[in-house]
Amino acid sequence: MTTLRMKFATLLAACGLGLAASAAQAQTQTQxxxxxxxxxxxxxxxxxxxxxxxxxxxxxxxxxxxxxxxxCTISAQAWDGIIPGLNAGQYDAIVASMSITxxxxxxxxxxxxxxxAGAVLVAPKASDLAPTAESLAGKSLGVQRxxxxxxxIDARFPKADVRLYDKVENHNLDLxxxxxxxxxxxxIAMSKWLESDDGAAFEIKGEAMLDPEILGLGAGIxxxxxxxxxxARLDAALATxxxxxxxxxxxxxxxxxxxxxxx
Amino acid sequence: MNLQVMIDALPALLGGAGLTLRLVGLALVAxxxxxxxxxLARLARSPFAWMPAYGFVFFFRGTPxxxxxxxxxxxxxxxxxxxxxxxxxxxxxxxxxxxxxFSLNTAAYTAEIVRGAVxxxxxxxxEAAKAIGMSRLTRMRRIVLPQALRIGLPAYGNxxxxxxxxxxxxxxxxxxxxxxxxxxxxxxxxxxxxxxSMAALIYLTMTFIVTRAFKLAEHLLSGDRRxxxxxxxxxxxGSGAVSPGEAK
Numbered sequence: 001m002t003t004l005r006m007k008f009a010t011l012l013a014a015c016g017l018g019l020a021a022s023a024a025q026a027q028t029q030t031q032x033x034x035x036x037x038x039x040x041x042x043x044x045x046x047x048x049x050x051x052x053x054x055x056x057x058x059x060x061x062x063x064x065x066x067x068x069x070x071x072c073t074i075s076a077q078a079w080d081g082i083i084p085g086l087n088a089g090q091y092d093a094i095v096a097s098m099s100i101t102x103x104x105x106x107x108x109x110x111x112x113x114x115x116x117a118g119a120v121l122v123a124p125k126a127s128d129l130a131p132t133a134e135s136l137a138g139k140s141l142g143v144q145r146x147x148x149x150x151x152x153i154d155a156r157f158p159k160a161d162v163r164l165y166d167k168v169e170n171h172n173l174d175l176x177x178x179x180x181x182x183x184x185x186x187x188i189a190m191s192k193w194l195e196s197d198d199g200a201a202f203e204i205k206g207e208a209m210l211d212p213e214i215l216g217l218g219a220g221i222x223x224x225x226x227x228x229x230x231x232a233r234l235d236a237a238l239a240t241x242x243x244x245x246x247x248x249x250x251x252x253x254x255x256x257x258x259x260x261x262x263x
Numbered sequence: 264m265n266l267q268v269m270i271d272a273l274p275a276l277l278g279g280a281g282l283t284l285r286l287v288g289l290a291l292v293a294x295x296x297x298x299x300x301x302x303l304a305r306l307a308r309s310p311f312a313w314m315p316a317y318g319f320v321f322f323f324r325g326t327p328x329x330x331x332x333x334x335x336x337x338x339x340x341x342x343x344x345x346x347x348x349x350x351x352x353x354x355x356x357x358x359x360x361x362x363x364x365f366s367l368n369t370a371a372y373t374a375e376i377v378r379g380a381v382x383x384x385x386x387x388x389x390e391a392a393k394a395i396g397m398s399r400l401t402r403m404r405r406i407v408l409p410q411a412l413r414i415g416l417p418a419y420g421n422x423x424x425x426x427x428x429x430x431x432x433x434x435x436x437x438x439x440x441x442x443x444x445x446x447x448x449x450x451x452x453x454x455x456x457x458x459x460s461m462a463a464l465i466y467l468t469m470t471f472i473v474t475r476a477f478k479l480a481e482h483l484l485s486g487d488r489r490x491x492x493x494x495x496x497x498x499x500x501g502s503g504a505v506s507p508g509e510a511k
Binding site: 142145146150151163164165166170173174177178179 | 337340341346355357435437439443446447450451
Protein backbone atom coordinates (compact mmCIF):
# COMPACT_ATOMS: atom_id res chain seq x y z
CA MET A 1 0.00 0.00 0.00
CA THR A 2 2.75 2.43 0.98
CA THR A 3 4.76 1.72 -2.17
CA LEU A 4 1.66 2.29 -4.25
CA ARG A 5 1.01 5.59 -2.54
CA MET A 6 4.64 6.64 -3.00
CA LYS A 7 4.50 5.78 -6.68
CA PHE A 8 1.37 7.84 -6.99
CA ALA A 9 3.02 10.79 -5.26
CA THR A 10 6.03 10.58 -7.59
CA LEU A 11 3.70 10.49 -10.54
CA LEU A 12 1.89 13.59 -9.30
CA ALA A 13 5.17 15.41 -8.81
CA ALA A 14 6.30 14.45 -12.30
CA CYS A 15 3.07 15.78 -13.75
CA GLY A 16 3.47 19.01 -11.84
CA LEU A 17 7.00 19.49 -13.21
CA GLY A 18 5.78 18.75 -16.71
CA LEU A 19 3.06 21.33 -16.45
CA ALA A 20 5.40 23.95 -15.05
CA ALA A 21 7.89 23.33 -17.84
CA SER A 22 5.28 23.60 -20.56
CA ALA A 23 3.85 26.77 -19.08
CA ALA A 24 7.33 28.27 -19.20
CA GLN A 25 7.67 27.17 -22.79
CA ALA A 26 4.37 28.85 -23.65
CA GLN A 27 5.83 32.18 -22.51
CA THR A 28 8.91 31.98 -24.69
CA GLN A 29 7.28 30.74 -27.89
CA THR A 30 4.59 33.30 -28.51
CA GLN A 31 5.39 33.65 -32.22
CA UNK A 32 4.86 30.00 -33.13
CA UNK A 33 1.33 28.67 -33.03
CA UNK A 34 1.36 25.17 -31.55
CA UNK A 35 -1.46 23.00 -32.84
CA UNK A 36 -2.46 19.59 -31.50
CA UNK A 37 -4.27 16.86 -33.36
CA UNK A 38 -4.90 13.21 -32.57
CA UNK A 39 -3.16 11.50 -35.47
CA UNK A 40 -5.36 8.42 -35.29
CA UNK A 41 -8.60 9.37 -37.02
CA UNK A 42 -8.23 8.86 -40.78
CA UNK A 43 -8.96 10.47 -43.14
CA UNK A 44 -9.13 13.53 -40.87
CA UNK A 45 -5.83 13.16 -39.06
CA UNK A 46 -3.36 10.30 -39.22
CA UNK A 47 0.35 9.52 -39.35
CA UNK A 48 1.57 8.40 -42.77
CA UNK A 49 4.29 5.83 -43.56
CA UNK A 50 6.99 8.50 -43.20
CA UNK A 51 5.76 9.36 -39.73
CA UNK A 52 4.27 12.68 -40.81
CA UNK A 53 0.84 13.94 -39.84
CA UNK A 54 -1.59 13.99 -42.72
CA UNK A 55 -5.30 14.39 -43.26
CA UNK A 56 -8.10 16.87 -43.72
CA UNK A 57 -7.69 18.42 -40.25
CA UNK A 58 -3.94 18.82 -40.79
CA UNK A 59 -4.39 20.48 -44.19
CA UNK A 60 -7.02 22.86 -42.81
CA UNK A 61 -4.69 23.72 -39.91
CA UNK A 62 -1.82 24.45 -42.34
CA UNK A 63 -4.07 26.57 -44.54
CA UNK A 64 -5.20 28.58 -41.51
CA UNK A 65 -1.59 29.17 -40.45
CA UNK A 66 -0.71 30.37 -43.95
CA UNK A 67 -3.71 32.67 -43.93
CA UNK A 68 -2.81 34.07 -40.50
CA UNK A 69 0.86 34.34 -41.56
CA UNK A 70 2.22 32.52 -38.49
CA UNK A 71 4.68 29.68 -38.02
CA CYS A 72 2.92 26.50 -36.96
CA THR A 73 3.96 23.24 -35.38
CA ILE A 74 1.48 20.38 -35.46
CA SER A 75 1.86 17.51 -33.01
CA ALA A 76 -0.08 14.34 -32.25
CA GLN A 77 -1.63 14.03 -28.78
CA ALA A 78 -3.60 11.29 -27.06
CA TRP A 79 -7.32 11.99 -27.42
CA ASP A 80 -8.29 11.53 -23.77
CA GLY A 81 -5.86 14.15 -22.53
CA ILE A 82 -6.09 16.56 -25.43
CA ILE A 83 -8.26 19.21 -23.71
CA PRO A 84 -6.35 19.15 -20.39
CA GLY A 85 -3.14 19.55 -22.42
CA LEU A 86 -4.55 22.63 -24.14
CA ASN A 87 -5.57 24.22 -20.85
CA ALA A 88 -2.18 23.40 -19.35
CA GLY A 89 -0.52 25.41 -22.11
CA GLN A 90 1.23 22.56 -23.92
CA TYR A 91 -0.24 23.82 -27.21
CA ASP A 92 -2.54 26.63 -28.31
CA ALA A 93 -5.23 25.06 -30.47
CA ILE A 94 -6.75 21.65 -31.19
CA VAL A 95 -7.66 20.80 -34.78
CA ALA A 96 -8.75 17.19 -34.38
CA SER A 97 -12.32 16.76 -35.67
CA MET A 98 -13.57 17.70 -32.24
CA SER A 99 -17.36 18.06 -32.12
CA ILE A 100 -18.62 21.22 -30.49
CA THR A 101 -20.63 20.09 -27.46
CA UNK A 102 -22.05 21.95 -24.45
CA UNK A 103 -19.86 19.89 -22.09
CA UNK A 104 -16.66 20.80 -23.96
CA UNK A 105 -17.73 24.45 -24.19
CA UNK A 106 -17.47 24.58 -20.41
CA UNK A 107 -13.76 23.78 -20.64
CA UNK A 108 -12.65 25.48 -23.87
CA UNK A 109 -13.80 27.89 -26.57
CA UNK A 110 -14.54 26.75 -30.12
CA UNK A 111 -14.26 28.54 -33.44
CA UNK A 112 -17.18 28.29 -35.84
CA UNK A 113 -17.45 24.73 -37.18
CA UNK A 114 -14.95 23.97 -39.96
CA UNK A 115 -16.82 20.91 -41.14
CA UNK A 116 -20.14 19.19 -40.69
CA ALA A 117 -20.43 15.51 -41.56
CA GLY A 118 -24.22 15.47 -41.69
CA ALA A 119 -26.50 12.51 -42.27
CA VAL A 120 -27.53 10.82 -45.49
CA LEU A 121 -30.28 8.52 -46.70
CA VAL A 122 -28.83 5.47 -48.46
CA ALA A 123 -31.06 3.23 -50.57
CA PRO A 124 -30.75 0.88 -53.55
CA LYS A 125 -29.81 2.63 -56.81
CA ALA A 126 -32.96 1.18 -58.36
CA SER A 127 -35.30 2.73 -55.78
CA ASP A 128 -36.77 6.21 -56.14
CA LEU A 129 -36.73 7.11 -52.44
CA ALA A 130 -35.91 10.70 -51.52
CA PRO A 131 -35.16 12.19 -48.10
CA THR A 132 -38.62 13.70 -47.71
CA ALA A 133 -41.43 12.86 -45.30
CA GLU A 134 -43.83 11.90 -48.12
CA SER A 135 -41.37 9.65 -49.95
CA LEU A 136 -40.44 7.73 -46.80
CA ALA A 137 -43.94 7.38 -45.32
CA GLY A 138 -44.49 3.68 -44.58
CA LYS A 139 -40.99 2.74 -45.77
CA SER A 140 -38.74 0.75 -43.45
CA LEU A 141 -35.63 2.67 -42.42
CA GLY A 142 -32.71 1.18 -40.53
CA VAL A 143 -30.86 3.33 -38.03
CA GLN A 144 -28.55 2.84 -35.07
CA ARG A 145 -30.33 2.85 -31.73
CA UNK A 146 -29.52 5.83 -29.47
CA UNK A 147 -27.82 7.67 -32.35
CA UNK A 148 -28.58 11.24 -33.36
CA UNK A 149 -29.73 9.81 -36.70
CA UNK A 150 -32.62 8.04 -34.96
CA UNK A 151 -33.69 11.41 -33.57
CA UNK A 152 -33.32 12.91 -37.05
CA ILE A 153 -35.72 10.32 -38.50
CA ASP A 154 -38.27 11.08 -35.78
CA ALA A 155 -38.08 14.77 -36.60
CA ARG A 156 -37.92 14.61 -40.40
CA PHE A 157 -39.67 11.39 -41.42
CA PRO A 158 -42.24 10.73 -38.67
CA LYS A 159 -44.27 8.29 -40.80
CA ALA A 160 -41.35 5.98 -41.65
CA ASP A 161 -41.27 2.46 -40.20
CA VAL A 162 -38.13 2.75 -38.04
CA ARG A 163 -36.01 -0.35 -37.35
CA LEU A 164 -33.44 0.09 -34.59
CA TYR A 165 -30.10 -1.73 -34.84
CA ASP A 166 -27.25 -2.04 -32.37
CA LYS A 167 -24.61 -1.35 -35.00
CA VAL A 168 -24.29 0.49 -38.32
CA GLU A 169 -22.76 -2.70 -39.73
CA ASN A 170 -25.97 -4.60 -38.93
CA HIS A 171 -28.35 -2.18 -40.65
CA ASN A 172 -26.10 -2.24 -43.68
CA LEU A 173 -26.36 -6.05 -43.74
CA ASP A 174 -30.15 -5.80 -43.71
CA LEU A 175 -30.07 -3.13 -46.41
CA UNK A 176 -28.17 -5.59 -48.62
CA UNK A 177 -30.64 -8.43 -47.94
CA UNK A 178 -33.58 -6.14 -48.72
CA UNK A 179 -35.21 -6.43 -45.30
CA UNK A 180 -35.25 -2.63 -45.12
CA UNK A 181 -35.81 0.03 -47.78
CA UNK A 182 -33.09 2.44 -46.67
CA UNK A 183 -30.81 3.54 -43.87
CA UNK A 184 -30.02 6.92 -42.33
CA UNK A 185 -26.48 7.30 -41.00
CA UNK A 186 -23.42 9.52 -40.94
CA UNK A 187 -22.31 10.68 -44.38
CA ILE A 188 -18.59 9.84 -44.26
CA ALA A 189 -19.13 6.35 -42.84
CA MET A 190 -21.80 5.62 -45.44
CA SER A 191 -19.85 6.94 -48.41
CA LYS A 192 -16.98 4.67 -47.37
CA TRP A 193 -19.38 1.73 -47.23
CA LEU A 194 -20.73 2.58 -50.68
CA GLU A 195 -17.23 1.99 -52.06
CA SER A 196 -17.23 -1.58 -50.69
CA ASP A 197 -18.52 -4.62 -52.62
CA ASP A 198 -21.66 -4.78 -50.48
CA GLY A 199 -22.43 -1.12 -51.03
CA ALA A 200 -21.99 -1.13 -54.80
CA ALA A 201 -25.71 -1.41 -55.55
CA PHE A 202 -26.62 1.51 -53.28
CA GLU A 203 -26.33 5.27 -53.39
CA ILE A 204 -26.91 8.42 -51.37
CA LYS A 205 -30.38 9.79 -52.08
CA GLY A 206 -30.78 13.55 -52.23
CA GLU A 207 -28.77 16.07 -50.22
CA ALA A 208 -27.03 15.52 -46.89
CA MET A 209 -29.06 16.56 -43.85
CA LEU A 210 -27.31 18.90 -41.41
CA ASP A 211 -29.90 19.86 -38.72
CA PRO A 212 -27.43 21.31 -36.16
CA GLU A 213 -30.02 21.22 -33.33
CA ILE A 214 -30.19 17.41 -33.68
CA LEU A 215 -26.85 16.36 -35.16
CA GLY A 216 -24.69 18.95 -33.41
CA LEU A 217 -22.83 21.95 -34.72
CA GLY A 218 -20.00 20.02 -36.32
CA ALA A 219 -16.27 20.02 -35.66
CA GLY A 220 -14.58 23.16 -34.37
CA ILE A 221 -11.09 24.30 -33.41
CA UNK A 222 -10.65 24.42 -29.64
CA UNK A 223 -8.66 27.19 -27.93
CA UNK A 224 -8.20 28.16 -24.30
CA UNK A 225 -11.03 30.20 -22.75
CA UNK A 226 -8.80 33.23 -22.13
CA UNK A 227 -7.27 33.14 -25.62
CA UNK A 228 -9.97 35.33 -27.20
CA UNK A 229 -7.50 37.03 -29.54
CA UNK A 230 -6.45 33.71 -31.12
CA UNK A 231 -10.11 32.65 -31.37
CA ALA A 232 -10.95 35.80 -33.35
CA ARG A 233 -7.93 35.38 -35.66
CA LEU A 234 -8.78 31.70 -36.33
CA ASP A 235 -12.42 32.54 -37.07
CA ALA A 236 -11.38 35.30 -39.46
CA ALA A 237 -8.89 33.02 -41.25
CA LEU A 238 -11.49 30.26 -41.47
CA ALA A 239 -14.00 32.63 -43.05
CA THR A 240 -11.36 33.71 -45.57
CA UNK A 241 -10.33 30.21 -46.69
CA UNK A 242 -13.99 29.19 -46.95
CA UNK A 243 -14.59 32.16 -49.24
CA UNK A 244 -11.41 32.16 -51.39
CA UNK A 245 -11.50 28.55 -52.57
CA UNK A 246 -8.64 27.20 -50.42
CA UNK A 247 -11.13 25.23 -48.30
CA UNK A 248 -12.84 23.76 -51.35
CA UNK A 249 -9.52 22.70 -52.84
CA UNK A 250 -8.58 20.80 -49.63
CA UNK A 251 -12.11 19.38 -49.34
CA UNK A 252 -11.99 17.95 -52.85
CA UNK A 253 -8.71 16.17 -52.14
CA UNK A 254 -10.36 14.16 -49.36
CA UNK A 255 -14.09 13.91 -49.99
CA UNK A 256 -16.37 13.50 -53.01
CA UNK A 257 -18.83 15.99 -51.45
CA UNK A 258 -18.55 19.32 -49.69
CA UNK A 259 -18.05 19.28 -45.93
CA UNK A 260 -18.16 23.06 -45.77
CA UNK A 261 -20.65 24.27 -43.16
CA UNK A 262 -23.03 27.06 -44.07
CA UNK A 263 -22.31 30.31 -42.24
CA MET B 264 -35.44 7.66 -9.69
CA ASN B 265 -38.04 9.62 -11.57
CA LEU B 266 -41.42 7.99 -10.87
CA GLN B 267 -43.26 10.06 -13.45
CA VAL B 268 -40.97 8.80 -16.23
CA MET B 269 -41.62 5.23 -15.12
CA ILE B 270 -45.40 5.70 -15.11
CA ASP B 271 -45.37 7.47 -18.49
CA ALA B 272 -43.41 4.63 -20.05
CA LEU B 273 -45.73 1.94 -18.69
CA PRO B 274 -48.17 1.71 -21.66
CA ALA B 275 -45.32 1.41 -24.17
CA LEU B 276 -43.54 -1.16 -21.99
CA LEU B 277 -46.73 -3.22 -21.62
CA GLY B 278 -47.05 -3.16 -25.40
CA GLY B 279 -43.53 -4.54 -25.59
CA ALA B 280 -44.41 -7.12 -22.94
CA GLY B 281 -47.24 -8.26 -25.22
CA LEU B 282 -44.75 -9.04 -27.96
CA THR B 283 -42.52 -10.83 -25.43
CA LEU B 284 -45.44 -13.01 -24.33
CA ARG B 285 -46.43 -13.78 -27.94
CA LEU B 286 -42.87 -14.81 -28.79
CA VAL B 287 -42.40 -16.90 -25.65
CA GLY B 288 -45.86 -18.51 -25.83
CA LEU B 289 -45.52 -19.58 -29.46
CA ALA B 290 -41.92 -20.73 -28.97
CA LEU B 291 -42.95 -22.85 -25.97
CA VAL B 292 -45.72 -24.59 -27.90
CA ALA B 293 -43.58 -25.20 -31.00
CA UNK B 294 -40.58 -26.13 -28.87
CA UNK B 295 -42.53 -28.62 -26.75
CA UNK B 296 -43.92 -30.46 -29.78
CA UNK B 297 -40.42 -30.66 -31.29
CA UNK B 298 -38.98 -31.71 -27.92
CA UNK B 299 -41.29 -34.75 -27.67
CA UNK B 300 -40.07 -35.96 -31.05
CA UNK B 301 -36.43 -35.27 -30.21
CA UNK B 302 -36.71 -36.99 -26.82
CA LEU B 303 -38.30 -40.10 -28.34
CA ALA B 304 -35.55 -40.21 -30.96
CA ARG B 305 -32.95 -39.74 -28.23
CA LEU B 306 -34.35 -42.78 -26.34
CA ALA B 307 -34.52 -44.96 -29.43
CA ARG B 308 -32.03 -47.79 -29.92
CA SER B 309 -31.32 -47.12 -33.58
CA PRO B 310 -28.31 -44.83 -34.09
CA PHE B 311 -30.11 -43.27 -37.08
CA ALA B 312 -32.67 -41.97 -34.62
CA TRP B 313 -30.64 -41.03 -31.58
CA MET B 314 -27.55 -39.62 -33.28
CA PRO B 315 -29.28 -36.74 -35.12
CA ALA B 316 -31.31 -36.01 -31.98
CA TYR B 317 -28.12 -35.99 -29.94
CA GLY B 318 -26.46 -33.64 -32.46
CA PHE B 319 -29.44 -31.27 -32.36
CA VAL B 320 -29.40 -31.09 -28.56
CA PHE B 321 -25.62 -30.79 -28.50
CA PHE B 322 -25.63 -27.81 -30.87
CA PHE B 323 -28.53 -25.83 -29.40
CA ARG B 324 -27.48 -26.38 -25.79
CA GLY B 325 -23.84 -25.78 -26.57
CA THR B 326 -24.07 -22.41 -28.32
CA PRO B 327 -25.33 -19.07 -26.98
CA UNK B 328 -28.89 -18.12 -27.91
CA UNK B 329 -27.62 -14.77 -29.19
CA UNK B 330 -25.39 -16.56 -31.68
CA UNK B 331 -28.34 -18.72 -32.76
CA UNK B 332 -30.56 -15.67 -33.34
CA UNK B 333 -27.82 -13.95 -35.35
CA UNK B 334 -27.22 -17.10 -37.39
CA UNK B 335 -30.91 -17.32 -38.27
CA UNK B 336 -31.38 -13.58 -38.83
CA UNK B 337 -28.11 -12.36 -40.38
CA UNK B 338 -26.57 -15.71 -41.31
CA UNK B 339 -29.28 -17.26 -43.48
CA UNK B 340 -30.02 -13.95 -45.22
CA UNK B 341 -26.47 -13.83 -46.56
CA UNK B 342 -27.25 -16.56 -49.08
CA UNK B 343 -28.87 -15.32 -52.26
CA UNK B 344 -30.48 -18.76 -52.62
CA UNK B 345 -32.29 -18.26 -49.31
CA UNK B 346 -33.45 -14.81 -50.37
CA UNK B 347 -34.77 -16.22 -53.64
CA UNK B 348 -36.52 -19.15 -51.95
CA UNK B 349 -40.16 -19.12 -50.76
CA UNK B 350 -38.85 -19.27 -47.17
CA UNK B 351 -37.73 -15.66 -47.50
CA UNK B 352 -41.30 -14.47 -46.87
CA UNK B 353 -40.88 -15.88 -43.36
CA UNK B 354 -37.14 -15.37 -42.88
CA UNK B 355 -37.14 -11.68 -43.82
CA UNK B 356 -39.34 -10.91 -40.82
CA UNK B 357 -37.41 -10.42 -37.56
CA UNK B 358 -40.39 -11.83 -35.62
CA UNK B 359 -40.22 -15.21 -37.35
CA UNK B 360 -36.43 -15.36 -37.14
CA UNK B 361 -36.56 -14.79 -33.38
CA UNK B 362 -39.42 -17.29 -33.04
CA UNK B 363 -37.49 -19.97 -34.97
CA UNK B 364 -34.36 -19.47 -32.86
CA PHE B 365 -36.30 -19.49 -29.57
CA SER B 366 -38.30 -22.59 -30.57
CA LEU B 367 -35.24 -24.61 -31.57
CA ASN B 368 -33.38 -23.53 -28.44
CA THR B 369 -36.15 -24.40 -26.01
CA ALA B 370 -36.83 -27.66 -27.91
CA ALA B 371 -33.27 -28.81 -27.20
CA TYR B 372 -33.50 -28.10 -23.47
CA THR B 373 -37.03 -29.48 -23.17
CA ALA B 374 -36.05 -32.67 -24.99
CA GLU B 375 -33.40 -33.30 -22.34
CA ILE B 376 -35.93 -32.65 -19.57
CA VAL B 377 -38.39 -35.11 -21.15
CA ARG B 378 -35.69 -37.72 -21.68
CA GLY B 379 -34.41 -37.38 -18.13
CA ALA B 380 -37.93 -37.57 -16.70
CA VAL B 381 -38.82 -40.70 -18.68
CA UNK B 382 -35.62 -42.40 -17.62
CA UNK B 383 -36.21 -41.43 -14.00
CA UNK B 384 -39.38 -43.49 -13.75
CA UNK B 385 -38.32 -46.47 -11.56
CA UNK B 386 -37.47 -49.53 -13.67
CA UNK B 387 -39.33 -51.76 -11.29
CA UNK B 388 -42.63 -50.15 -12.25
CA UNK B 389 -41.97 -50.70 -15.94
CA GLU B 390 -41.06 -54.31 -15.27
CA ALA B 391 -44.18 -54.77 -13.14
CA ALA B 392 -46.31 -53.35 -15.95
CA LYS B 393 -44.63 -55.72 -18.38
CA ALA B 394 -45.26 -58.60 -15.98
CA ILE B 395 -49.00 -58.03 -15.91
CA GLY B 396 -49.00 -57.95 -19.70
CA MET B 397 -49.32 -54.26 -20.59
CA SER B 398 -48.36 -53.40 -24.15
CA ARG B 399 -45.58 -50.86 -24.80
CA LEU B 400 -48.10 -48.13 -25.60
CA THR B 401 -50.30 -48.81 -22.56
CA ARG B 402 -47.19 -48.86 -20.37
CA MET B 403 -46.16 -45.43 -21.69
CA ARG B 404 -49.64 -43.98 -21.35
CA ARG B 405 -50.57 -45.36 -17.94
CA ILE B 406 -47.30 -45.82 -16.09
CA VAL B 407 -44.36 -43.91 -17.57
CA LEU B 408 -45.70 -40.61 -18.98
CA PRO B 409 -47.89 -39.58 -16.01
CA GLN B 410 -44.95 -40.06 -13.67
CA ALA B 411 -42.48 -38.47 -16.08
CA LEU B 412 -44.73 -35.42 -16.28
CA ARG B 413 -44.60 -35.02 -12.53
CA ILE B 414 -40.85 -35.59 -12.39
CA GLY B 415 -40.11 -33.20 -15.26
CA LEU B 416 -42.46 -30.43 -14.25
CA PRO B 417 -40.17 -28.44 -11.91
CA ALA B 418 -37.35 -28.54 -14.47
CA TYR B 419 -39.72 -27.48 -17.24
CA GLY B 420 -40.98 -24.58 -15.14
CA ASN B 421 -37.39 -23.48 -14.87
CA UNK B 422 -37.01 -23.67 -18.65
CA UNK B 423 -40.11 -21.49 -19.19
CA UNK B 424 -38.69 -18.84 -16.87
CA UNK B 425 -35.31 -19.01 -18.59
CA UNK B 426 -36.96 -18.54 -21.97
CA UNK B 427 -38.95 -15.51 -20.79
CA UNK B 428 -35.71 -13.86 -19.72
CA UNK B 429 -33.75 -14.99 -22.77
CA UNK B 430 -36.44 -13.51 -25.04
CA UNK B 431 -34.92 -10.10 -24.26
CA UNK B 432 -32.39 -10.97 -26.98
CA UNK B 433 -35.15 -10.34 -29.53
CA UNK B 434 -34.31 -6.65 -29.15
CA UNK B 435 -31.01 -7.29 -30.96
CA UNK B 436 -32.82 -8.08 -34.21
CA UNK B 437 -34.85 -4.84 -34.23
CA UNK B 438 -37.88 -6.29 -32.41
CA UNK B 439 -39.52 -3.97 -29.92
CA UNK B 440 -40.15 -6.50 -27.17
CA UNK B 441 -40.16 -5.45 -23.51
CA UNK B 442 -36.38 -4.97 -23.46
CA UNK B 443 -36.39 -3.37 -26.91
CA UNK B 444 -38.94 -0.75 -25.83
CA UNK B 445 -37.04 -0.04 -22.60
CA UNK B 446 -33.75 0.41 -24.48
CA UNK B 447 -35.34 2.61 -27.12
CA UNK B 448 -37.06 4.94 -24.66
CA UNK B 449 -33.98 5.19 -22.46
CA UNK B 450 -31.86 6.04 -25.50
CA UNK B 451 -34.03 9.13 -25.98
CA UNK B 452 -34.54 10.33 -22.41
CA UNK B 453 -31.21 9.06 -21.00
CA UNK B 454 -32.94 7.44 -18.03
CA UNK B 455 -31.91 3.81 -18.33
CA UNK B 456 -32.29 3.12 -14.61
CA UNK B 457 -35.98 4.09 -14.61
CA UNK B 458 -36.79 2.22 -17.80
CA UNK B 459 -34.84 -0.94 -17.02
CA SER B 460 -36.22 -1.07 -13.45
CA MET B 461 -39.73 -0.86 -14.84
CA ALA B 462 -38.94 -3.58 -17.41
CA ALA B 463 -37.43 -5.74 -14.65
CA LEU B 464 -40.60 -5.30 -12.62
CA ILE B 465 -42.72 -6.50 -15.53
CA TYR B 466 -40.42 -9.51 -16.12
CA LEU B 467 -40.66 -10.31 -12.41
CA THR B 468 -44.46 -10.22 -12.57
CA MET B 469 -44.42 -12.63 -15.53
CA THR B 470 -42.01 -15.07 -13.89
CA PHE B 471 -43.91 -14.86 -10.61
CA ILE B 472 -47.15 -15.88 -12.33
CA VAL B 473 -45.33 -18.72 -14.10
CA THR B 474 -43.79 -19.92 -10.83
CA ARG B 475 -47.19 -19.97 -9.11
CA ALA B 476 -48.81 -21.75 -12.06
CA PHE B 477 -46.19 -24.52 -11.98
CA LYS B 478 -46.50 -24.78 -8.20
CA LEU B 479 -50.23 -25.29 -8.63
CA ALA B 480 -49.72 -27.86 -11.39
CA GLU B 481 -47.25 -29.77 -9.22
CA HIS B 482 -49.78 -29.76 -6.39
CA LEU B 483 -52.56 -31.05 -8.62
CA LEU B 484 -50.36 -33.81 -10.03
CA SER B 485 -49.21 -35.14 -6.68
CA GLY B 486 -52.60 -36.06 -5.23
CA ASP B 487 -51.52 -39.64 -4.59
CA ARG B 488 -48.69 -38.49 -2.37
CA ARG B 489 -50.85 -36.40 -0.07
CA UNK B 490 -53.13 -37.62 2.66
CA UNK B 491 -56.78 -37.21 1.72
CA UNK B 492 -58.12 -34.10 3.49
CA UNK B 493 -60.91 -36.11 5.13
CA UNK B 494 -58.37 -38.33 6.89
CA UNK B 495 -56.13 -35.45 7.85
CA UNK B 496 -59.02 -33.61 9.48
CA UNK B 497 -60.29 -36.64 11.35
CA UNK B 498 -57.35 -38.35 12.99
CA UNK B 499 -58.04 -41.88 14.05
CA UNK B 500 -57.29 -43.47 17.46
CA GLY B 501 -53.69 -43.29 18.57
CA SER B 502 -53.04 -40.36 16.28
CA GLY B 503 -50.18 -37.91 16.51
CA ALA B 504 -47.41 -40.23 15.50
CA VAL B 505 -47.25 -41.19 11.88
CA SER B 506 -46.63 -44.86 11.62
CA PRO B 507 -43.66 -45.88 9.52
CA GLY B 508 -44.39 -46.59 5.90
CA GLU B 509 -47.35 -44.19 5.84
CA ALA B 510 -47.35 -41.23 3.48
CA LYS B 511 -45.99 -38.04 4.92
